[in-house]
Amino acid sequence: MHRDQLIALISDKLKLIRTEKQFTQDQMSDLLGLSKKTLVQIEKGRIQAGWTTTVTTCALFRESSILQHELGGDPLEVVDLIANHGTLQPKEKTMGGYIWWKNISEHSGYRLQQNAISNHYRILDTNNYRLLSSFDEEIAKEAWAKTLQNP
Structure with a gap:
């Protein structure tokens, strides 16, 4: 968006x-x-x-x-x-994404999700804190790869 x-x-x-x-x-x-x-x-x-x-x-x-x-x-x-031109990296507690979010990938409790309405991506940690949000799929996937390397 x-x-x-x-x-x-x-x-x-x-x-x-x-x-x-x-x-x-x-x-x-x-x-x-x-x-x-x-x-x-x-x-x-x-x-x-x-x-x-x-x-x-x-x-x-x-x-x-x-x-x-x-x-x-x-x-x-x-x-x-x-x-912020499409990318955020705050550590904000979320509800976990049970309504408007679909899991793209999940590993060791970390989740890469995409919003079903706005289509932006985010990464959540094991306690549902948002590690990153971005409209850019490539940025999200690069951050996801880094998250998997260093959870």
Whole structure:
């Protein structure tokens, strides 16, 4: 997924996210720092949200079932990947990938997984900590090979 794709997705789903959380347009526009007119334009598909609005929406509505379903899990992970040009190496605890993830490879409790929705890859250690996330399959597979050599 690229920045423009995420912006388009958030723009398209903004009204659903707002109604899921039972916010009025006034409340939502205030929360996102937009004018109500701009919010209406986005919701009607006349304009797209900007990057800042997209990131803010992902951060403030991180627990939205709509966002999680559309992005295959944590929206902020996708934002981080895009903002960091496709690769992250934080040690962050995950839920283990039982819903939106398929195991590509597994060895000694370590797993290389691919997200079924956003298609990005990640490596988890034996305690479900994320060792790497990347949209780039080659980077993920190189890191996986290194992980197998030095678990």
